Amino acid sequence: MELLLAQTPWRQESITVYGKTHLQPRLLAWYGEPAAVYRYSGKTHQPLPWTDQLDGLRRRMEALAGTPFNSVLLNYYRDGRDSMGLHADDEPELGPEPVIASLSLGEERALYFRHKRDKQARGLDVSLPHGSVLLMSGATQRYWKHGIRKLRRDCGPRLNLTFRLVGSISAPGED
Ligand SMILES: O=C(O)CCC(=O)C(=O)O
Numbered sequence: 001m002e003l004l005l006a007q008t009p010w011r012q013e014s015i016t017v018y019g020k021t022h023l024q025p026r027l028l029a030w031y032g033e034p035a036a037v038y039r040y041s042g043k044t045h046q047p048l049p050w051t052d053q054l055d056g057l058r059r060r061m062e063a064l065a066g067t068p069f070n071s072v073l074l075n076y077y078r079d080g081r082d083s084m085g086l087h088a089d090d091e092p093e094l095g096p097e098p099v100i101a102s103l104s105l106g107e108e109r110a111l112y113f114r115h116k117r118d119k120q121a122r123g124l125d126v127s128l129p130h131g132s133v134l135l136m137s138g139a140t141q142r143y144w145k146h147g148i149r150k151l152r153r154d155c156g157p158r159l160n161l162t163f164r165l166v167g168s169i170s171a172p173g174e175d
């Protein structure tokens with residue numbers, strides 16, 4: 001975690017909601033094969049090339065999940081004010097039933113799940129302690145959204161690494 005915090009070229013992206021632009025409440029970095037271009041939160045991300053450390057983690061995640069990954073999104077939650085809004089990782093370039101391996105380091109925070117359509121469905125909080133891996137697969141992204149809430153109490157930094165397999169979806173008329 002110390003290596004990743006120190007050596008990653010962290011960026012803070014902005015997001016535009018209802019015509020207003022805000023800075024996203026966390027830092028991020030995107031690594032992967034050159035072909036793993038990914039649109040996330042309405043932005044196109046060109047991946048940085050794998051570092052030895054991230055490639056090593058990728059191999060371990062592939063062994064655990066039994067599926068290949070060609071990219072990883074790093075999210076850095078600096079303190080309890082950093083968060084991630086409810087969303088599903090359901091972009092077309094991830095395919096219909098993506099497998100996502102999510103490695104958490106540092107402060108334990110909860111990933112909360114809400115059903116997309118069934119408002120009666122009970123939500124779910126999944127605590128993600130240091131060193132844990134959460135596998136999301138099957139229809140999870142189709143039916144559920146997830147996010148990280150802000151906290152009122154003080155809390156230390158947290159890193160989350162989501163390993164993904166991003167396909168190239170070419171736009172109509174492109175090859
Ligand atoms: O920080 C987390 O555990 C969630 C990250 C996430 O949902 C994402 O990167 O899409």
Ligand SMILES: [Fe+2]
Binds near residue numbers: 087088089146
């Ligand atoms: Fe996500």
